[in-house]
Amino acid sequence: MVAEGDSPVQLTFSPTGLHxxxxxxxxxxxxxxxxxxxxxxxxxxxFNPRYLLDAxxxxxxxEVHFHLLGPGQRALLTDGPDGTHxxxxxxVKPLV
Numbered sequence: 001m002v003a004e005g006d007s008p009v010q011l012t013f014s015p016t017g018l019h020x021x022x023x024x025x026x027x028x029x030x031x032x033x034x035x036x037x038x039x040x041x042x043x044x045x046x047f048n049p050r051y052l053l054d055a056x057x058x059x060x061x062x063e064v065h066f067h068l069l070g071p072g073q074r075a076l077l078t079d080g081p082d083g084t085h086x087x088x089x090x091x092v093k094p095l096v
Contacts, residue, residue, distance in 0.1 A: 008046040008092045013037045013068070022049065045071055046094040055087040 012019040018035035021028055037043070045068055056064065061079035068075050072091055079085040 007049070008094065009049045009052055010044060010046040010094050011066075012042065012044045013040075013066075014042040043068055043070065044094055045073075045075060045091045047075075047089055048092055051089055055089050058087055059085055061085075 007022050007024055010021040012021070013035060015037060018033045019030065020033065021030045023029050055077050059077065059079040063080050065078045065080065065083065066075055067078065071094060075089045075091060077087045077089060
C-alpha cells in the first residue's frame, strides 16, 4: 500500500479482520487483511507509516501482536504470544 509522505496509516481492527487505510480525502489506499481481535468489538488506531514500518521490520516472527489501549494511545507490538521482542509505538490522529 502506498500513500503520500507522512499520511497516517489507519488500522481498523474488527471481528472480520484488519482494514488498513492511508491517504487523505479522495486519495485513499486501502487493504483488508486477516486478523484476530480480542477484548473489544472494534478498534481504530493510526500510526506514522515510517515508525510503523520500523516497528514491524524489527520483529522477525511470522505473527505480530498489537497490544492496544485505544485510539490516541500507545501500542505495544510483540513478536508472538511470548513477546520476547517488544516495540512501543505512539499513535497519531486517525484519518478523517
